[in-house]
Amino acid sequence: MLPGADPYVTFQHPGLEFLYFLSGEVRYRYGGRTAEVRAGDSLLFEATALHGIEAIQSAPVSYM
Template sequence: MRAQRAAVDMSAGALATRAGISRSMMSRIERGLVSPSIEVLDKIATVLDVPISRFFADQVRRLDLSHVPAGKGLKIERVDAVQGYHYELLGHLLSGNLFVEPYLITLSKDAKPYPTFQHPGVKFIYMLSGRVKYRYGSRTMEVKAGDSLLFDARALHGAEVLRERPISYLSLVFTLRE
């Protein structure tokens, strides 16, 4: 609760006042000395603008931080059907039930279209440069620098036509641990 309050830059006294409880009660709640009622938790959650379930999450076990200085991401060279697609892993989060993998993907001049990627999770793509005709399942769309896509990655997807080079984009893959 203290972390949630700090995130919105609110004092314990201000939170107590807005939630309609005493400052001493707020202090005892934050120190784990009392177990507040659901009604009190609901009032506090409303003031903090968070779901009440947030107070029951184990935040300590779910904290990861990945810092990758510019140009220092892990380079991954693909030699299969996506040869010429250069991946730079920009970090990763593996804690809890969610895996997050952000990649900077750059297509070399010899890269070929590859519209048949398919894997578990949700993918977010943000085009940095270039223009492609992108396939998602049975749909195609023109995607250019500044455009973004967000989709379920279980469907076949990928660049079907490489229209304008150089092509680079951020790709973030979110996968739940089974």
């Protein structure tokens, strides 16, 4: 994600979600929880909960 990108899209689907952050810093929301994550961090959570980037703290952000 680049500066100015809309980070407020949320997703919801069956299964588990695993994210590994390669660059940047974000506030990531999943269900009722929020995590501050940066390059080198990972998240694993139930993907049936609404989830997505809430705010970009440091751009650009890349993750897989």
